[in-house]
Amino acid sequence: xxxxxxxxxxxxxxxxxxxxxxxxxxIVFSEQALPAIQPVNFTVEGSDVFIRTSGxxxxxxxxxxxxxxxxxxxTDASTRxxxxxxxxxxxxxxxxxxxxxxLAGPRSQPWVPGRSDHVIRIKSERITGRRLEPGLHDRRSAx
Amino acid sequence: xxxxxxxxxxxxxxxxxxxxxxxxxxIVFSEQALPAIQPVNFTVEGSDVFIRTSGxxxxxxxxxxxxxxxxxxxTDASTRxxxxxxxxxxxxxxxxxxxxxxLAGPRSQPWVPGRSDHVIRIKSERITGRRLEPGLHDRRSAx
Numbered sequence: 001x002x003x004x005x006x007x008x009x010x011x012x013x014x015x016x017x018x019x020x021x022x023x024x025x026x027i028v029f030s031e032q033a034l035p036a037i038q039p040v041n042f043t044v045e046g047s048d049v050f051i052r053t054s055g056x057x058x059x060x061x062x063x064x065x066x067x068x069x070x071x072x073x074x075t076d077a078s079t080r081x082x083x084x085x086x087x088x089x090x091x092x093x094x095x096x097x098x099x100x101x102x103l104a105g106p107r108s109q110p111w112v113p114g115r116s117d118h119v120i121r122i123k124s125e126r127i128t129g130r131r132l133e134p135g136l137h138d139r140r141s142a143x
Numbered sequence: 144x145x146x147x148x149x150x151x152x153x154x155x156x157x158x159x160x161x162x163x164x165x166x167x168x169x170i171v172f173s174e175q176a177l178p179a180i181q182p183v184n185f186t187v188e189g190s191d192v193f194i195r196t197s198g199x200x201x202x203x204x205x206x207x208x209x210x211x212x213x214x215x216x217x218t219d220a221s222t223r224x225x226x227x228x229x230x231x232x233x234x235x236x237x238x239x240x241x242x243x244x245x246l247a248g249p250r251s252q253p254w255v256p257g258r259s260d261h262v263i264r265i266k267s268e269r270i271t272g273r274r275l276e277p278g279l280h281d282r283r284s285a286x
Binding site for chain 1: 150171172211214218220
């Protein structure tokens with residue numbers, strides 16, 4: 001059985017710092033009244049999440065103007081530890097040309113090929129995060 | 144700019160095989176009419192996803208009887224490649240004693256400490272997956 005590991009709540013600044021360390025997250029929304037989730041490449045500017053996505057028309061239509069969740073995490077199975085951050089906020093299509101240009105750097109390039117005409121902004125109206133520190137584990141249960 | 148990478152749809156058998164290679168996924172549901180997502184440890188038995196979770200009462204109340212999504216993925220930032228699988232189906236609380244015992248192996252132990260009285264089953268009514276093969280990338284855009 002796992003010994004005591006530590007589950008810590010993370011503050012907003014630490015959540016934003018962690019988000020900036022990874023390039024793939026997951027946008028969570030409703031699609032035809034069903035829960036939907038899609039991995040996406042993203043960047044953080046200020047405290048907002050920006051997603052530039054290939055084939056974005058369908059995704060954009062589903063999320064534009066709606067409250068969505070966005071999640072990123074990093075876990076280590078060998079130590080059974082990691083962190084996760086969830087952003088909750090309104091999603092909208094970025095239409096401002098200056099902002100689109102500013103966001104067009106290499107980090108925002110999606111991995112998936114295709115045209116990437118849409119940039120989605122998620123305002124981080126609520127950010128929550130938690131970190132699970134490595135605990136002491138009984139080796140019998142680690143397999 | 145990224146050169147052509149390959150985005151492949153995965154069949155159900157391959158999706159289930161990939162799900163069995165990882166131990167952390169994310170359950171997606173609605174909570175007070177807002178999208179919610181929570182990383183969880185999970186196992187796959189047959190074609191269903193089982194989640195044994197610490198602090199499961201709140202999660203169980205939110206998902207029990209509802210259609211939820213479940214996602215797992217694995218990505219490699221260095222090659223900008225990876226796979227993701229999404230399961231969609233009804234979630235329910237497992238109450239059958241024999242099944243609870245069968246699911247009580249070490250692999251189902253959640254990483255998060257605490258009592259784990261609840262096991263959630265997600266029937267995989269729809270499974271979709273995609274794999275992004277490494278492409279050839281312009282090094283200027285890889286930074």
